[in-house]
Every structure is written in C-alpha cells, then in structure tokens.
Amino acid sequence: MITVDSFSYTYPGADDPTLQDINLRIEPGEAVLIRGASGSGKTTLLYCLNGLIPHVFAGSSCGSVRLNGFTPLEKPLREIARTVGTVFQNPESQIFMMRVEDDVAFGCENLCLPREEIISRRNEALHFMGLWDMRCKETFKLSGGYKQRLAVSSIYAMQPNVFLFDEPTTDLDGEGRKDFFKIIKGLKDKGKTVILVEHQYEDYLPLMDRVINMEDGKIAENTASAKTVLPTREAAVLSSSSVISMQQVCFGYDRKINVLDNIDIMIGKGEIVAFCGDNGSGKTTLLKIMSGLLQPNQGEITILNIHKPALEHLVGRVGFLFQNPDEQLFAATVEKEIAFGPGCLGKKTDVERYLEIAGLKAKRLNHPQTISRGQRQILAVISIMAMEPEIIILDEPTTGLDNKTWHKLIALLYDYTDRGGTVVFSTHNERAASLAGRKITMHKGRTINDEISG
Amino acid sequence: MKYLDKETFMHRLDPRTKILLGFMVAILIVVLKNPSELFLLFFSVLILFGILRPAKSTVKAMFIIMITALVFTMISQGFFYSLEPRTIIVTILSPDSGFLGNITGGISLYREGIIYGALQSLRLFSAMLLSAVIVMSTYPSELLLGMESMGMPKRIGFVITVSIRFIPSLLDEARRILLAQRLRGLKVKGIIGWFRAFYRLLPPLIIDSLRNARRIALAAEVRAFTGERTKLKELTFSPRDWTFLGLSTAGMFMLILCQEILP
Structure with a gap:
C-alpha cells in the first residue's frame, strides 16, 4: 500500500514547490490514472514514489511518503526497485543491452539474484510479454512498440508489486497503444498496482479504478476538468489551385516491398491536411516525397507547379519539420534560430514579428535548447515559417506535446494558412487530426479514407 | 566489419x-x-x-x-x-x-x-x-566479458557496452540534424562549409546526448544498477x-x- 501524507516537495534551486500538500492512498492491486497538464507535477509525484526523490534529486520536502510500510529514504534505490518498478516515456533510453534476452535479465543481474533465479524470471517475463520468439533479436532492430514492451519486461522480471508508468505510450502509434493496453491489463490481472501518467488517457479509462487530476502541483478535488477551448478556424476560402498533386505514386526502399502503393492525392492551396495511420502505413515516406527528400519509383508528382521536383527545387519553398524539434535547433540564440533559414536563403525577415507570434520575446537571447519542450516545438515551427515557404510539412508534430501546446501550434498553422500557406502533417493522435480541415487515413501504403473533418 | x-x-x-x-x-x-x-x-x-x-x-x-x-x-x-x-x-x-x-x-x-x-x-x-x-x-558483449574476466574494471566494461549500444541511434540523429540544416537552406560548399556544418551539428547532438544520458541514468537507477551484479553469462x-x-x-x-x- 502507498500512502502520501501532506507531502510537499521543492527541486534544488527552485523557488516554488513543485508538489504541494499531496494526500494520497493507493491500495494494493489498484489501477490509478494521473492526469494533468505539463508542469502540473505528475512526473515529480512518480519520482517521489520510486525513490528517485530523494536519492537522485535532493531538494527539500515535508510530509511523508510510505511504500509498503517503509519510507523511500530508509532504503537504497536498489531495495526500492524490488517493490516499485518504473517505465519511462522514451523506450530508446531504457534499453541497455544489445540482445533482447540480455536486456530482460539486466535488472535481475543488478539485484544480484542467483543465476538460476535470473534465468527463470527472465524466461517467465519473455513469455508473459510475448517476446519469447524474438529473444535473440538485436534490441535496436525492434519497433518502437516492442522496445517499450522490452522496457516493461526488464522491470517485470524484477517482480515489483507496484508499476509506475510515465507517459509510456507517447512515442507509440495506435497499434502500439492497443498493445500497451493489454500489457497493463495483464499486470492488473496479476494483482499488481498500476499507476499511469498519460496525456492521451481515454483508451485506458476502462482499466482504471480511479482518476486523479493534478493542477499546479496539487491534487484537484474531483473538479470536472476545465473545458478546453479549442482553437477555431473560420471557414477557409479554398482556392482551386492545387499545390501538391500525386498520381499513381509508388515507392519502395527495397524493390520487393511497396511502402507506397498507387497514391493519388490532390492538395489545394490553403488546406490543412492530416495524415493518420499506424507506423509502417507509409505516412512519413509520403511526407518525405512531398518535400523532395525522396523520389518516387513510379507515378507522376507535381509540387508547386514543378514536375518531379528534386530537393534543391523545394528548399525554402517547402518547409519540413522532423519529429524531434531538438534535432532542428542549432543556432546560438532563439532570435538567431529564427533568422537562420531566411539568412541561408538570402531573404529578409521580420524576426520581431515571429518572436511575437511565438510568444518567445522574453526568451530571445536564450539558447534554443534551454527553453521548455513545448517552446522548442513552437520555435522549430516558427523557424520554418520565417523562411516563408508556400507549404509546411510536419512529421508527427503532436508527439510529446500536451493539449495546450498543440492548440497553440495549430492556431499558428491556421494563421499561416489564412495568409495563403498550405499545411500537411502526420499524426497518431486522432483528436489532433480532427483539428485539421481534412483527414486522410493510410493503411499499408494506401489511402483508405479521405474526409473533411472539424 | x-x-x-x-x-x-x-x-x-x-x-x-x-x-x-x-x-x-x-x-x-x-x-x-x-x-x-x-x-x-x-x-x-x-x-x-x-x-x-x-x-x-x-x-x-x-x-x-x-x-x-x-x-x-x-x-x-x-x-x-x-x-x-x-x-x-x-x-x-x-x-x-x-x-x-x-x-x-x-x-x-x-x-x-x-x-x-x-x-x-x-x-x-x-x-x-x-x-x-x-x-x-x-559477440561484442562476450568480448567485453572476456576482457573483464581478464582484469578490466567492470564499470568501464558497462560504459563500453552502453556506448556500443547507442552508436546506431547517435549516427541516425547526426544524419537527421544535417538534413534539417539542408532543409533550412544551408548549402554546404567546400571544406570550410563542411567544417561549419559540423560545428553546427555538435551543439544539438551533444545537448541531446546529455539529455539522453540523464534519461539513461534514471532508467539504470530504477533497474537497481550499482555496478555490482550477478553475471548471467559465465565464460x-x-x-x-x-x-x-x-x-x-x-x-x-x-x-x-x-x-x-x-x-
């Protein structure tokens, strides 16, 4: 059983407490969902339960946390890990070994268990998580969903009673999320306590015994969550001129496999188009073809009136944003970041205006990598906009964003299309897609649905 | 090889x-x-x-x-x-x-x-x-195991294992950063151009690696890593x-x- 009594916590060097007066009781076998905006203290609360606070993050606290009758301070992390297991957001950084079965055994080896015990626990975990058939595979060859499954397996093999999940499915697609649902159900059926922090929690609600809302470091007392005001877009006047047109486009990295299979798409000026579908459905490949990063093997493609364009023809006219904003910020300050693209193209730009609409005026001299994750995403988009491209293409811009930041981002994109731009993006998130004017669903390299949404 | x-x-x-x-x-x-x-x-x-x-x-x-x-x-x-x-x-x-x-x-x-x-x-x-x-x-991990049992300190062995494991993702990341620069209109010309592109590549690569290192450290902590461990494989x-x-x-x-x- 977990009890938290009037607990407050302040990170070292911070002025204000991140957690304030938390009271919580979680019974064994309970499944609890914690929700709240970014910065509301969800992750910090998990760190208090798994002992990372106070063992890794010092800081100051008052009140008490008790896990199965002991406080995290009384025992070293290694002992706490026998009771509480944690799975984080990014599966990539939770895998240590090169072979699947070695990674599942990693935690047990650290617990210094006898060898036979490790082998039996490892094999049980591999079976339970459905990884037995790929136990000899190399870990970096697994898909995102399987990597996350592997991360859960190595925690599972340590046999804790309590599982903490910190946004475990943010990086996964719909398929991966369905899989994860089964994993959590399996853990619950085994009588484990599950505490889940997740932005897109709707799918998990049927499994949860209780939902806890967090707001500004406090547990909000069952207030009906404040209605979010969705950004709206005035009915866009769509001109008939098409900016992207594709006919019978096929593409394969390998001659045998068709990643894209006979794609016919017309996108008009001023549209916002969302591409939905699971990993491997061909979304990202399609976006790369639209931006000139890849050339189709077959079919006709015209972008901005250029027939079969190469990357050189489109640089500056089509902006492309990769999934991780951090890989796309390389200037020394926020304002230099905005000026970078236009500078390379020899264009003049109004940095002030872009700082203004990004809401980053106060941070103009900060290093781009020191502002918050949401701000980095906005900055990456604004830096593309500053190049004044005619089309902006974004690959999975919703990953890791809370709703607030996503709404801000989509509002910026609405504004951009009102000024004559066209936007194309891919997403796993159906709700995010509903804010686009048009939603195209892809499956196995084909478009299976094309509808007006919103 | x-x-x-x-x-x-x-x-x-x-x-x-x-x-x-x-x-x-x-x-x-x-x-x-x-x-x-x-x-x-x-x-x-x-x-x-x-x-x-x-x-x-x-x-x-x-x-x-x-x-x-x-x-x-x-x-x-x-x-x-x-x-x-x-x-x-x-x-x-x-x-x-x-x-x-x-x-x-x-x-x-x-x-x-x-x-x-x-x-x-x-x-x-x-x-x-x-x-x-x-x-x-x-197999790389077995080679390391061999070196460890011949006297190489365990912590160094662990560091090498983890570094080898992350080489593919690091290369991928570097490739994406260079591509992102090109997409923002940067033209890489001549040796000096390459140096400048490389110079711009480093900050995001290093900062992201540091962030990643922190995440890896936390993941190792919750997996009870202290350096002392049972070796599943014995030579x-x-x-x-x-x-x-x-x-x-x-x-x-x-x-x-x-x-x-x-x-």
Whole structure:
C-alpha cells in the first residue's frame, strides 16, 4: 500500500514547490490514472514514489511518503526497485543491452539474484510479454512498440508489486497503444498496482479504478476538468489551385516491398491536411516525397507547379519539420534560430514579428535548447515559417506535446494558412487530426479514407 | 566489419582464447623477420579467417584493401629504402644529374626495399585479418566479458557496452540534424562549409546526448544498477579452448625456433 501524507516537495534551486500538500492512498492491486497538464507535477509525484526523490534529486520536502510500510529514504534505490518498478516515456533510453534476452535479465543481474533465479524470471517475463520468439533479436532492430514492451519486461522480471508508468505510450502509434493496453491489463490481472501518467488517457479509462487530476502541483478535488477551448478556424476560402498533386505514386526502399502503393492525392492551396495511420502505413515516406527528400519509383508528382521536383527545387519553398524539434535547433540564440533559414536563403525577415507570434520575446537571447519542450516545438515551427515557404510539412508534430501546446501550434498553422500557406502533417493522435480541415487515413501504403473533418 | 551470426569453430572458442591468440600473433609480428615464417603466420591467420566462411563481398573488400596496401607499401619502400646493402633495379633520377638529382640524392627503386615493403604488408595483414576474425566471431558483449574476466574494471566494461549500444541511434540523429540544416537552406560548399556544418551539428547532438544520458541514468537507477551484479553469462574454458591454445602456443614457439635455428 502507498500512502502520501501532506507531502510537499521543492527541486534544488527552485523557488516554488513543485508538489504541494499531496494526500494520497493507493491500495494494493489498484489501477490509478494521473492526469494533468505539463508542469502540473505528475512526473515529480512518480519520482517521489520510486525513490528517485530523494536519492537522485535532493531538494527539500515535508510530509511523508510510505511504500509498503517503509519510507523511500530508509532504503537504497536498489531495495526500492524490488517493490516499485518504473517505465519511462522514451523506450530508446531504457534499453541497455544489445540482445533482447540480455536486456530482460539486466535488472535481475543488478539485484544480484542467483543465476538460476535470473534465468527463470527472465524466461517467465519473455513469455508473459510475448517476446519469447524474438529473444535473440538485436534490441535496436525492434519497433518502437516492442522496445517499450522490452522496457516493461526488464522491470517485470524484477517482480515489483507496484508499476509506475510515465507517459509510456507517447512515442507509440495506435497499434502500439492497443498493445500497451493489454500489457497493463495483464499486470492488473496479476494483482499488481498500476499507476499511469498519460496525456492521451481515454483508451485506458476502462482499466482504471480511479482518476486523479493534478493542477499546479496539487491534487484537484474531483473538479470536472476545465473545458478546453479549442482553437477555431473560420471557414477557409479554398482556392482551386492545387499545390501538391500525386498520381499513381509508388515507392519502395527495397524493390520487393511497396511502402507506397498507387497514391493519388490532390492538395489545394490553403488546406490543412492530416495524415493518420499506424507506423509502417507509409505516412512519413509520403511526407518525405512531398518535400523532395525522396523520389518516387513510379507515378507522376507535381509540387508547386514543378514536375518531379528534386530537393534543391523545394528548399525554402517547402518547409519540413522532423519529429524531434531538438534535432532542428542549432543556432546560438532563439532570435538567431529564427533568422537562420531566411539568412541561408538570402531573404529578409521580420524576426520581431515571429518572436511575437511565438510568444518567445522574453526568451530571445536564450539558447534554443534551454527553453521548455513545448517552446522548442513552437520555435522549430516558427523557424520554418520565417523562411516563408508556400507549404509546411510536419512529421508527427503532436508527439510529446500536451493539449495546450498543440492548440497553440495549430492556431499558428491556421494563421499561416489564412495568409495563403498550405499545411500537411502526420499524426497518431486522432483528436489532433480532427483539428485539421481534412483527414486522410493510410493503411499499408494506401489511402483508405479521405474526409473533411472539424 | 561486423559480428557474423554463425556457429563455426571460431565462434565456439572462449573469447579469452581469442584475446590470447591476439597477443601471440602480436608477439610473432614483432619477433619474426624472415619472409617464409612471416608468410606462414599470415597463412595460418588466413585459415582461421576461412573457417568463418565469410561472405563473398567481405572477402572481396578485404582483397582489394590488401592488394592496394601491398602495392603502395612495396613501391614506397622500394623508393625510400635507405639501409645498406641495397640493390638498384631502376634509376629514375641519378644523383649527378643536375640540381634535382643533387638535392634528392637520386631516385632509384631498390630490390631490398620492395621485399621489405612486402614483409611489412604481411605483418599488417596478419594483424588486420586476426582482428577481423575476432570481431566477426565474437559477440561484442562476450568480448567485453572476456576482457573483464581478464582484469578490466567492470564499470568501464558497462560504459563500453552502453556506448556500443547507442552508436546506431547517435549516427541516425547526426544524419537527421544535417538534413534539417539542408532543409533550412544551408548549402554546404567546400571544406570550410563542411567544417561549419559540423560545428553546427555538435551543439544539438551533444545537448541531446546529455539529455539522453540523464534519461539513461534514471532508467539504470530504477533497474537497481550499482555496478555490482550477478553475471548471467559465465565464460567457461572448454577442452576445445585448451587444445587450441596449446596448439597455437606450440606453433608460436615453432615459428620462432625455425627462425633462430634455420639459417
């Protein structure tokens, strides 16, 4: 059983407490969902339960946390890990070994268990998580969903009673999320306590015994969550001129496999188009073809009136944003970041205006990598906009964003299309897609649905 | 050069046996001087390489590298060999042919130089092939396990394991950053351009690696990592290893003896 009594916590060097007066009781076998905006203290609360606070993050606290009758301070992390297991957001950084079965055994080896015990626990975990058939595979060859499954397996093999999940499915697609649902159900059926922090929690609600809302470091007392005001877009006047047109486009990295299979798409000026579908459905490949990063093997493609364009023809006219904003910020300050693209193209730009609409005026001299994750995403988009491209293409811009930041981002994109731009993006998130004017669903390299949404 | 997922004789040897073999070959490379013994050494390593039944493309690449290296060392050594006695094969520029001949001291191709170049190449190739054999027949983590059980500190072993594990993702990331720069209109021209692109590549790459390092550290903490741990895999020296080591040691002494006794 977990009890938290009037607990407050302040990170070292911070002025204000991140957690304030938390009271919580979680019974064994309970499944609890914690929700709240970014910065509301969800992750910090998990760190208090798994002992990372106070063992890794010092800081100051008052009140008490008790896990199965002991406080995290009384025992070293290694002992706490026998009771509480944690799975984080990014599966990539939770895998240590090169072979699947070695990674599942990693935690047990650290617990210094006898060898036979490790082998039996490892094999049980591999079976339970459905990884037995790929136990000899190399870990970096697994898909995102399987990597996350592997991360859960190595925690599972340590046999804790309590599982903490910190946004475990943010990086996964719909398929991966369905899989994860089964994993959590399996853990619950085994009588484990599950505490889940997740932005897109709707799918998990049927499994949860209780939902806890967090707001500004406090547990909000069952207030009906404040209605979010969705950004709206005035009915866009769509001109008939098409900016992207594709006919019978096929593409394969390998001659045998068709990643894209006979794609016919017309996108008009001023549209916002969302591409939905699971990993491997061909979304990202399609976006790369639209931006000139890849050339189709077959079919006709015209972008901005250029027939079969190469990357050189489109640089500056089509902006492309990769999934991780951090890989796309390389200037020394926020304002230099905005000026970078236009500078390379020899264009003049109004940095002030872009700082203004990004809401980053106060941070103009900060290093781009020191502002918050949401701000980095906005900055990456604004830096593309500053190049004044005619089309902006974004690959999975919703990953890791809370709703607030996503709404801000989509509002910026609405504004951009009102000024004559066209936007194309891919997403796993159906709700995010509903804010686009048009939603195209892809499956196995084909478009299976094309509808007006919103 | 990558690990080959096969079950050959070389794969079944204990990693420590292969590390020891590496030491033996290193000694022989330094000690052996005669062409025939060096050739024998090279030939034995070549057999070990053959046991792996490597892919044709690997063999081809190896062959091209070796032939190129062989020709270059033979020619360069042939021209610049300075030890006496040396036999001239061709003289390109005689020492008394005016100014150029005077300052260069003449340019000639020497027979001893060519032989010396060939021998140096044989040494290089023996070392190269043997490293290939070790890398291709030993899973990286097992090689590390071998080194650890031969006295390398465990923490260093862990750091190396984790670093190897993250090399593919780091390369991917660098590729994406460079692409993102190009998409923002950066044109990379000439060597200076490459330097500047590289300079811009570093901050996001390093900062992201640091963020990642932090995440990895937390993930290691919740997996109870302290450095002290049970090793699931334990290396065992089998009779096969003892036999192989015995034969190799005998072979090593034979080669050295041959060189010392035979004229």
